[in-house]
Amino acid sequence: xxxxxxxxxxxxxxxxxxxxxxWRVSMRYKLYPGIRERDVHKNPTPRLGGxxxxxxxxxxxxxxxxxxxxxIIWQEPAPVAAILGAxxxxxxxxxxxxxxxxxxxxxxxxxxxxxxxxxxxxxxQIYSLPIGGKTIFSGWISVILSVLVxxxxxxxxxxxxxxxxxxxxxxxxxxxxxxAYTYLLARDFEFSSYSNLAAFIAIMLVAVxxxxxxxxxxxxxxxxxDGGALMLGLLMAxxxxxxxxxLPAQLVSDNDQFGRSQLLGAFIPVLLPIVVVLLPxxxxxLAVIRRMSKGKSPFSPDRKHLHHRMLDMxxxxxxxxxxxxxxxxxxxxxxxxxxxxxxxxxxxxxxxxVVFAVVGVAACLIVTLMPSRRPxxxxxxxxxxxxxxxxxx
Numbered sequence: 001x002x003x004x005x006x007x008x009x010x011x012x013x014x015x016x017x018x019x020x021x022x023w024r025v026s027m028r029y030k031l032y033p034g035i036r037e038r039d040v041h042k043n044p045t046p047r048l049g050g051x052x053x054x055x056x057x058x059x060x061x062x063x064x065x066x067x068x069x070x071x072i073i074w075q076e077p078a079p080v081a082a083i084l085g086a087x088x089x090x091x092x093x094x095x096x097x098x099x100x101x102x103x104x105x106x107x108x109x110x111x112x113x114x115x116x117x118x119x120x121x122x123x124x125q126i127y128s129l130p131i132g133g134k135t136i137f138s139g140w141i142s143v144i145l146s147v148l149v150x151x152x153x154x155x156x157x158x159x160x161x162x163x164x165x166x167x168x169x170x171x172x173x174x175x176x177x178x179x180a181y182t183y184l185l186a187r188d189f190e191f192s193s194y195s196n197l198a199a200f201i202a203i204m205l206v207a208v209x210x211x212x213x214x215x216x217x218x219x220x221x222x223x224x225x226d227g228g229a230l231m232l233g234l235l236m237a238x239x240x241x242x243x244x245x246x247l248p249a250q251l252v253s254d255n256d257q258f259g260r261s262q263l264l265g266a267f268i269p270v271l272l273p274i275v276v277v278l279l280p281x282x283x284x285x286l287a288v289i290r291r292m293s294k295g296k297s298p299f300s301p302d303r304k305h306l307h308h309r310m311l312d313m314x315x316x317x318x319x320x321x322x323x324x325x326x327x328x329x330x331x332x333x334x335x336x337x338x339x340x341x342x343x344x345x346x347x348x349x350x351x352x353x354v355v356f357a358v359v360g361v362a363a364c365l366i367v368t369l370m371p372s373r374r375p376x377x378x379x380x381x382x383x384x385x386x387x388x389x390x391x392x393x
Contacts, residue, residue: 014055018052018056047225048222049225050094050225050227053224061204082118090230119147126241150238153240153277154230157236158226163321175203175236177332197239233277326360327364330356340352
């Protein structure tokens with residue numbers, strides 16, 4: 001664990017320093033777009049935070065090459081090379097879009113290319129799902145499913161990038177929970193090493209978000225832009241696919257050494273990767289359905305995302321962000337606690353995970369639906385709406 005803590009501290013500090021440099025350079029040379037009619041920020045704000053975040057990722061991988069504990073990550077260099085190459089490409093495309101507003105078709109094509117780099121040359125695919133046993137997919141189904149998962153998660157994460165600190169905080173919480181899950185898997189099933197690529201990516205993303213968030217907290221001095229949001233979505237999808245496709249066989253057995261039920265053993269490994277991006281996926285799905293039901297392109301922008309709706313309910317920007325944090329923490333921690341709680345000593349599904357879920361969801365519902373004590377925004381349509389981050393979806 002100390003190696004992961006060291007990686008967290010060093011990568012977070014490096015990202016913080018790099019973010020400050022990118023912010024200063026962006027302001028010095030006016031590397032920011034003009035304020036649009038739909039933007040709510042009053043001062044020009046750079047959108048190049050993704051550059052600093054990507055450099056933080058490179059720093060973390062560079063660090064892993066000199067730490068013996070992480071040498072297992074480099075035993076097969078092809079997946080790591082594919083991850084770094086794909087990440088670089090999506091950051092370049094995202095930054096270009098932030099600066100020059102690329103055509104959506106070009107961005108979508110780039111995303112499919114990036115996904116193919118991960119799935120093809122990198123060999124990171126969803127080869128099987130542990131539902132009632134190891135269900136093996138045929139080659140072409142595995143490739144198509146894996147590419148679609150990566151593209152959808154990238155756009156889902158990018159979709160919620162509409163409020164200061166929202167994406168960075170949600171990703172921080174989600175990846176923190178996912179790191180805990182991968183570490184517990186290694187402990188419970190006595191892997192030869194607790195070091196693995198999925199856990200490393202998760203703790204690396206936590207560190208990158210910690211380093212970037214101080215500059216993105218309201219009032220934001222720097223936005224991560226499409227470059228940062230798409231990078232987060234890509235790496236989160238990759239880490240989830242690595243775990244799901246390499247689960248221990250005993251995790252889905254009827255009676256393993258830990259007494260876990262077959263139901264939980266089968267579904268939690270699939271459920272948790274989905275849960276950690278549940279809010280982005282929900283917003284993504286609702287937006288596609290909403291736009292297509294009105295005969296519009298699913299890529300056409302609107303102002304009806306979940307965070308926009310919360311603002312219209314009377315929540316302040318900061319309150320809305322904190323409520324999103326709470327939902328992410330409650331849902332993801334609940335599933336993690338269910339995994340921990342399904343042991344011979346605890347009563348299966350009726351362990352602390354369910355109690356935490358019931359109490360947490362109830363509390364989040366009350367806070368979310370409670371009318372704000374502050375005056376609602378009656379002239380919302382007449383005032384500049386919340387910023388709509390450019391997305392291909």
